[in-house]
Amino acid sequence: SQTIHQWPATLVQPVGSPLSLECTVEGTSNPNLYWYRQAAGRGLQLLFYSVGIGQISSEVPQNLSASRPQDRQFILSSKKLLLSDSGFYLCAWRHGSYNEQFFGPGTRLTVL
Amino acid sequence: QQQVKQSPQSLIVQKGGISIINCAYENTAFDYFPWYQQFPGKGPALLIAIRPDVSEKKEGRFTISFNKSAKQFSLHIMDSQPGDSATYFCAASFLSGGYQKVTFGTGTKLQVIP
Numbered sequence: 155s156q157t158i159h160q161w162p163a164t165l166v167q168p169v170g171s172p173l174s175l176e177c178t179v180e181g182t183s184n185p186n187l188y189w190y191r192q193a194a195g196r197g198l199q200l201l202f203y204s205v206g207i208g209q210i211s212s213e214v215p216q217n218l219s220a221s222r223p224q225d226r227q228f229i230l231s232s233k234k235l236l237l238s239d240s241g242f243y244l245c246a247w248r249h250g251s252y253n254e255q256f257f258g259p260g261t262r263l264t265v266l
Numbered sequence: 267q268q269q270v271k272q273s274p275q276s277l278i279v280q281k282g283g284i285s286i287i288n289c290a291y292e293n294t295a296f297d298y299f300p301w302y303q304q305f306p307g308k309g310p311a312l313l314i315a316i317r318p319d320v321s322e323k324k325e326g327r328f329t330i331s332f333n334k335s336a337k338q339f340s341l342h343i344m345d346s347q348p349g350d351s352a353t354y355f356c357a358a359s360f361l362s363g364g365y366q367k368v369t370f371g372t373g374t375k376l377q378v379i380p
Contacts, residue, residue, distance in 0.1 A: 160309075186365055197355065197372040198310070205365050244309050248366055253298040253359065255368060257309035 156181035158258040160245050166264045173218075173232035175261050177245030180226065185247040187228040188255065189220055192242040204228060205250070240265045270358050272371025279378050285343040287374045289356035292337065296358035296369075301330065301341050304353045304373075313354070314341070346378045 161176045179185050189201040200213045202220035210220050217236060221229045228245055245258040271290045279285045289299075297318060302310035316323045316330040316339065323330045329342040343350055353375045359368040 198370045200368070203365055211365070246309075253366060254300070254312055254315065255366065256312060257302075260307075260309045262307070 156247070156256070158245060158247055158256060160243075160258040160261050162261060163259065164262045164264075166266060167235050168266055169237055170234050173230070173235050173239070173263070175230040175243055175245075175263075177228040177230075177258055178226055179228075179247045182226070182247070182249060184225060184250060186250055187222065188246040188248070189228065189230050190244040190246065190257075192244060192260075194241070198244065202230070235265045237265050239263065270356060270369045270371045272356050272374060274374060275372070276375045277377070279343075279346045279376065281346065281348060281378055281380050283346050283378075285341075285346045285350065285376055285378070287341045287354055287356070287376070288338065289340065289358075289371050290336075290338045291358045291369075293358070293360070293369075294337070295360045297361075298359045298366075299330070299332065299339050300357050300359070301328075302355040302357065302370075304355065310355060343376075346376075348378045348380055351376055351378050 157180045159178045187204045190198040192198050202212055204210050204222045207222050218232050243261045246255045248255045273288050300315035301313045303313045304310040314325050314328050316332050318334050321332050327344045332339045353373045355373050356371040357368050359366050
C-alpha cells in the first residue's frame with residue numbers, strides 16, 4: 155500500500171530564516187505531487203505541483219520554492235521566511251491514472 | 267469561475283441526526299467531485315467522491331447527491347455520530363495540461379453533540 159510522509163511535523167522558525175520541508179511517498183512510482191498551504195480555519199491553497207523529477211509548476215508567486223530531486227521526494231523551501239508563511243503545509247500525491255489525491259499528515263509551521 | 271462555494275461554514279447536529287453540507291461550482295469542465303474529512307492537526311482524508319454522470323453515491327452513512335444542471339452537490343451524513351465531528355471540504359477537479367487541477371471549498375466545521 156501507498157503511504158506519504160512529511161517531515162518535520164511541527165516547526166517554529168524566526169522571520170528571515172530558511173525553510174526546508176520534506177515529503178516522501180512510498181509504494182508507488184512516478185506520482186504526481188502537490189504542496190498545499192492551509193491557513194488557520196481556511197481552505198487549501200495549491201502552492202506547487204510536479205508531474206516528474208525536476209518538473210515543478212507554481213500556482214502562486216511567493217517567496218517559496220519547490221524541488222523534486224527524486225521520483226518520490228518533494229521538497230518545499232524558502233531562503234527567508236515571512237510572518238505570512240505561517241500555516242499548515244500539506245503534501246499530497248496522486249497516481250497519474252486516477253483522480254484521487256491523498257494527503258500527508260502535514261507540517262505545522264509557525265514563523266515568529 | 268474556478269471557485270467552489272461551500273456552505274454552511276459551521277454546523278451543529280444532534281447525535282443520530284442528518285448533517286448536510288452543500289457546494290456549488292461554476293466551471294463545467296470539472297469532472298470529479300471529492301469530499302475530504304479533516305480532524306484537527308491532521309491531513310485531509312478522502313471520504314467519498316462522485317463523477318457528474320452519477321446523481322448519487324452512497325458509502326455507508328455518507329451520501330453524495332449531485333445535480334449537474336444546477337451545478338451543485340452535497341454531502342449527507344446519516345445517523346451522525348460524535349466521531350464525525352471534523353471539518354469537511356468539498357472539491358472539484360479536472361485535468362489540465364497533464365495534471366489534475368483541484369479547487370477546494372472553504373470547509374464546514376461539523377460538531378455532533380451527544
